[in-house]
Amino acid sequence: MAKSITVDSLDIYYGDFLAVEGVTMTIKARSVTAFIGPSGCGKSTFLRSLNRMHEVIPGARVEGKVMVDGQSLYDAAVDPVAVRRQIGMVFQRPNPFPTMSIYDNVLAGNRLNAKKMKRAEADDIVERSLKGANLWNEVKDRLNKPGMGLSGGQQQRLCIARAIAVEPQVLLMDEPCSALDPISTSAIEDLIHELKTEYTIVIVTHNMQQAARVSDETGFFNLKAAGQPGHLVEFNSTQKMFANPDNESTEAYISGRFG
Numbered sequence: 001m002a003k004s005i006t007v008d009s010l011d012i013y014y015g016d017f018l019a020v021e022g023v024t025m026t027i028k029a030r031s032v033t034a035f036i037g038p039s040g041c042g043k044s045t046f047l048r049s050l051n052r053m054h055e056v057i058p059g060a061r062v063e064g065k066v067m068v069d070g071q072s073l074y075d076a077a078v079d080p081v082a083v084r085r086q087i088g089m090v091f092q093r094p095n096p097f098p099t100m101s102i103y104d105n106v107l108a109g110n111r112l113n114a115k116k117m118k119r120a121e122a123d124d125i126v127e128r129s130l131k132g133a134n135l136w137n138e139v140k141d142r143l144n145k146p147g148m149g150l151s152g153g154q155q156q157r158l159c160i161a162r163a164i165a166v167e168p169q170v171l172l173m174d175e176p177c178s179a180l181d182p183i184s185t186s187a188i189e190d191l192i193h194e195l196k197t198e199y200t201i202v203i204v205t206h207n208m209q210q211a212a213r214v215s216d217e218t219g220f221f222n223l224k225a226a227g228q229p230g231h232l233v234e235f236n237s238t239q240k241m242f243a244n245p246d247n248e249s250t251e252a253y254i255s256g257r258f259g
């Protein structure tokens, strides 16, 4: 199920503005890849280019190649809606659908996609996804209560359950813990660790300790100067990035000397 992603010379634009320039990297299947770097260097923009969410913004486009298990993501024949189903996304702020129950929140993506589901099939998906997101035990007796009634950390796990309910191959996470307290953050980090046995996970984080704890590989993005496009400075195993990076600016960023 999990897929690898190969990016080759990717340039990402907002209209005429080149936001990210020349990214080349391979994201391995069944692993966690973290993106770090100072504000505005294009981490979220790059993340959104990996499931074609970027092009939802008027005037936004990419040049270059993104291959998912050998298939070109931006090929004219590829349906962007199908792409977003296979490459799911979890956002910074938990965003359960406010009027829906916990049960219906988990199924929201499946219902968008599918033919009518039998009740037993729906029940199975809800249980499997909530177990996968480590939330089942906390909510199994109140599945019909509103998703908004959960704590922030539980809501974020509900959003992860909703993302995995459609059985994606890749999960993109844009600062998934930035709105959470340390205990909820720790629960999400444990979950990321478990999910990587089945999914390819890519996470943007401002928290360097978090990148060091959860990821196998790390990409450091930076800007050459204000107003210049962001670019990938270094991409290496997380262990190497934090112990002995190849690039001086990686070292400076990681040791807190800028950003």
Ligand SMILES: Nc1ncnc2c1ncn2[C@@H]1O[C@H](COP(=O)(O)OP(=O)(O)OP(=O)(O)O)[C@@H](O)[C@H]1O
Pocket (backbone or CB within 6 Å): 014, 017, 019, 037, 038, 039, 040, 041, 042, 043, 044, 045, 046, 057, 230
């Ligand atoms: N919708 C948009 N329209 C135009 N420019 C945008 C848009 N979104 C982001 N940008 C610009 O693209 C560049 C990269 O932004 P992006 O949000 O990807 O950076 P980031 O590294 O994720 O930042 P942060 O860490 O602050 O979230 C910035 O110059 C930003 O102003």
